[in-house]
Amino acid sequence: MKKIYIFIALLTCLSMNSCKHDEWFERDPKGMITDEQLWNNPELVTSLLANYYNRLPTLHGVFNTGGMTELDDAMWSGHRDQNWRNDYQFGDDYGRYWDYGFIRDINLSLENIETQGVKLTDAQKRLFKGELRFMRAFVYFEMVKRMGGVPLVETQLVYDFSGDPTPLQVPRAKEYEVYDFIFREMEAIKEDLVPNNASKTRTNKYTALALESRAMLYAASIAKYNNLMSAPISTPGGEVGIPASMANDYYTKSLKASKEIISGPYALFNENPDKGANFYDMLNKKTGAEVIFAKDFATSLKVHRFAYDNIIKSMTEDNESSSTISPSLSFVESFDYLDGTKGTLRNKDAAGNYIAYTGIGDIFANKDARLYGTVIYPGTTFKNNPVRIQAGVAVWNNGSYQLSISAELGKNYTDGQLWTGFDGPKDDATDVSNTGFYIRKFVSDAPAASTRGTSAANWWPWFRLGEIYLNAAEASFELGQTEGLGYINLLRQRAGFPANSLTALTTDIIRNERRVELAFEDHRYFDLKRWRIAHLVWNGSENDANAVVMGLYGYRVVRPGYADNGKFIYERIRPSRFRRARFFRLANYYSSIDQTVLNNNPKIVRNPFQ
């Protein structure tokens, strides 16, 4: 009997109370974020955007040490396991980029933010969607400049399980249609991005205009210069090749975008009275108003090892690696002298005799200050310490100089003075310059930046005002207008030239300015491609000063009793680690499309020469 009471009591307790807290069963999962949470929380959307910003594509940029040594501006002097960079040929797939995974992620986000983001304000939605559409256009730009016209997919493609995949097979758009898409998108979103105008790491109105300025310039020069080739590269369907008649329109659009940026809140970086150091500081410091859009890094949070890879040998703070990028002689010579003469270094006179210089850096005197800001050459400093670059001694013996180098770096010669400097250069050596030059641009001088424990945190500029000036100059020159001269003279003035140092522009001057101003910023490969001169500059010839990476070694003269004793002479050399001249074939103007892509989608036409 007692049991029945207990039973009833238990039943009452259990059944009466327990069901009032349904929400107890409906807790948010701790291990995942639902679509509903994500698209209604601006902070979560921002962190999703951070992931996408981090995935923006580049070929030789974002501190890609290896990529920077694959052209004519530099060679690889690091570990021998990557010496193939000095001994390779551009393959048909060089630069191939086909990232529809990223495109799909962005398309998915654009759709979800619309359908699920009910709590976001209209302004927030417009801003986020603007950023997403900028990134999508950026990815398409990267694809079109490497592959030609690609399928333009602007929505999620979902398979309906009908057994017929043809709705998913999108054919390639014409090359100009992709450029038009970029222009259209940037025009549509630029006002939506205004709230970001104070940011340099999220896209704003001027970032959209900068992409427009660059992309329209690319389209214009392809339209013009491809059709000037004796056999233009094109496909019958226009997937590759832009009609020449469109060039003017594209140049006009590029110039208009550039001018809007120039009249915006940006200014050329000019904080250091030393012009050379100023050019280095421009990208190394995060101050000033030059950089429009950058990929930022922060110590202990997100770092890169560009300084570890490339710190000059005598200033290494870590072991195993340094001095990887060795800039080439042809690159150093592309910097003009401040009096306006060509930058060819005068190491020998007309009769073929050495010219002796008092200081080891004197041969570089009066050069464009951007040389100092980009390259470490003999006689300069880094982190306020003098660099120790000297290849050896030149001993006068029986009527000629004999060049002698020490077996060990940093040793003294029998006369008690320096033999070979601790920074080399040394031929056929690893982790020391093989050309006689080191890279300064982008190599951080912050304390411990070249250690693997701390690493560097200087940022990567996607767009900066210097490029916009050059874009504007090129576009206006091509349109037959004169204002371009002023833009280039401004850049040259910042580099130490007198005001109005040029009186007229030519295509060669504009192209050379781009090479020296934008070196190692992931421009040169694409610039030479769009001007259709890559196959002429990198002609594969083992005797060509541009296709082959050369070096310049300085020697101290040992000739007691003569005026030249203790002075320096220079010898042009071909580093023995550099094995094969750069050879760009017509097939490299558009990378080949992966066979799996062709297998999966029969509507994709191949690139020319593929």
Next chain:
Amino acid sequence: MKLNFLMTLTATASLFLAGCAYDNFEAPESTLSGRVVYEGNAVGVRNNGPQLELWEDGHALKSKIPVYLNQDGTFSASLFDGQYKLVRRGDSPWLQQATDTLIVNVKGNTTFDVPVTPYFTITNESFQKSGNTITAQFAVNKIVQSANVELVRLYLGKSILTDQVLRDLRVDGNVGSLVFGQSTVIAGEIPDALKNLDYVFARIGVKSTSSSEYIYTQVQKIALK
């Protein structure tokens, strides 16, 4: 103890000797070899330059087999027996015929000459040495009517691999005065680096504007001593 040893031995033997049946694939044993020809003559190309492509039908996914050419226009590839399709790629000194495939039946060691249509041919070439000068005499013929000559060049080198990329001397001929079918002359001074050799190698190359590759004569060995 003895049993243990035997067991270990048996186990080891079965592991090491028997386990590999699944990853042993048969290696291709047939060889396809041949030349790239125009009117029966092999076409000289750059070493490691132009390529041909082989494709095999009957598989769900396709993947090409690249065939590299020697500088004298010969090639060879190790293949399985079967029917292949051969494609003449673009960016070569001959017309691209990407859709006009050749059917190649490989059975055992097969020889197959690939006919191509070069933009130009070089005929009647001869090389004379007098003093330190090498004089080349040759005729350039236009084969593809729409093609234009960009460059005509004489190359000297110290190895048999002499071409636009590997060479010690390059002399440009005058394209403006070139008459198709007529004899032309290019002369070049032997550079100092080659003067003391026993022999040098000489070659003529012609580049059309439609391709980045030159068509070459066969390499001529010229005795200097």
